[in-house]
Each structure stands twice: as structure tokens, then as C-alpha cells.
Amino acid sequence: MTPRRGITWIELLVILVVLAITVTVLVPTIARTRTRNIDIRCASNLRQIGYALLLYSNDNRGHYPRTRMSAGPVRVPTWGTGVAATQPFSDPLGPVDNDVTAALFLLLRTQAITADVFVCPASTAAPDTFAGRTAAVRSNFTDVKKNLSYSYHNPYASDSMVPNSVSFMKYLSSINGEFAVAADMNPGTTGGNSANHDARGQNVLYGDGHVTWANNAVAGYSRENIFTTKDAKIIASPFDVLDSILLPTDD
Numbered sequence: 001m002t003p004r005r006g007i008t009w010i011e012l013l014v015i016l017v018v019l020a021i022t023v024t025v026l027v028p029t030i031a032r033t034r035t036r037n038i039d040i041r042c043a044s045n046l047r048q049i050g051y052a053l054l055l056y057s058n059d060n061r062g063h064y065p066r067t068r069m070s071a072g073p074v075r076v077p078t079w080g081t082g083v084a085a086t087q088p089f090s091d092p093l094g095p096v097d098n099d100v101t102a103a104l105f106l107l108l109r110t111q112a113i114t115a116d117v118f119v120c121p122a123s124t125a126a127p128d129t130f131a132g133r134t135a136a137v138r139s140n141f142t143d144v145k146k147n148l149s150y151s152y153h154n155p156y157a158s159d160s161m162v163p164n165s166v167s168f169m170k171y172l173s174s175i176n177g178e179f180a181v182a183a184d185m186n187p188g189t190t191g192g193n194s195a196n197h198d199a200r201g202q203n204v205l206y207g208d209g210h211v212t213w214a215n216n217a218v219a220g221y222s223r224e225n226i227f228t229t230k231d232a233k234i235i236a237s238p239f240d241v242l243d244s245i246l247l248p249t250d251d
Helices: 009-059 100-110 159-164
Strands: 150-153 180-184 202-206 211-214
Touching: 009 100, 009 150, 009 180, 009 202, 009 211, 100 150
Parallel strands: none
Antiparallel strands: 150 180, 180 202, 202 211
């Protein structure tokens, strides 16, 4: 009977080298796949938000969701106010005028959409629990920084553009399909990408409901920065009817 030969050091070394090479190849591939899956899930959330916006507009003569708007003439946007109010429009403790996140929260009050849809899996945010209650008796996200990963087009136009704002206040019926309606959270700077995806880029929801990945913030109908107005302001009313400015910011 031939004695059984054990593995030699050379053979063991070869095996270890092969394993090391395999791990070196597989680990980055797995990481890229995981990142891509997260990007896709984030895009899916935005598509669901887009569908909810469509349903909302169908019930409201084509209008975007928005809450109370100031008298003007300049309407400065805000966010995260009036959280615990049961009615966003009539409650005196409700959202202040021009609250962008209160406008987006109307989808949670009126549409079959859940809080987790407003959280990008690439961010550190967590779904809103509404302080143990339901969205129907709340008027805003409990904590915008913790419960919201996306920015929404500021629907509160200043008087300077109101004469031309008929299409501005509509969703699918009159907004161009390349108009940016929402995206990963605005970084709050005049340049750069959302922090949601390690600043690699952002998913962007457009007026016709489609979502695409943008490597930089220059996107949309006018091919300008979707995180600032055309005159490079961040917390402001849109510059004109085709100016997409997505809020809130994450800073």
C-alpha cells in the first residue's frame, strides 16, 4: 500500500496565493454590487414618491402638494415646522408659511405610501415613527435630518414669477419631463453632490416620473444645478418657471 503523501509547503503556499488573489478580486466586486443595489433601492424610493405625486396631482387639479404660502412678494422657504399639528392648513400651531417638507409630508397624509420610502438606504436616516401616532395626525417629519433623505422642488414661488407660474404649479400635466422634481438630499453647498451616496452622485426624479442617476448636480430641463437657483442661491424661491431648486438641505 502506497503511503499517503501530505501537502508540501510549496503546495500550501500556492493555495494561499490563489485564495488571496480570489479574495482580492471578489471583495471589490461584492462591494460594488452592494453599492449598486443600494443605489437601485434609492431610485425605487424616488419612483414611488413620483407616483404618489402623480396621484396627489390627479386629486388636486394637477397641482403639486404644498401647504400655506406667505403673502409675498418674496417667499423664503423653510422646513421642519409644525410637526405635531393635526392639520397642516388650519391649525395655528401648524407648519409656518413656505415649509417645503410639510408640503412633501402631505403625501404621507393622503397617499398609500410609507415612511421608509422617504429614507434612502445609502443615508443614515431612519423611517419616521410619528411619535407613536400616525401620519394622518401629524403635519411634518418628526426630524427632517433623521427621517428624510430626499429634497423636493420648492413649490412656493415669489411674486416675481407668479404671472408665469401656471406650469410651475402643475405636475405631469404641464411640467416638462426633464424638470427635476426631487432627488437625494441637497448638500447645502453651491457645488457638489448629495452626501447620500458618498458624494458620488444622486438619483433624480423628473416631471414625467422617471428616475436617473446623475454624476453631478447639473441636471434637469435647464441643465443647471438642481441644488441652487439659477442665480446660485440655495435657500430661495425659484428664479423662474423652469428653475428647479430642491430642498431641504442636509447641513
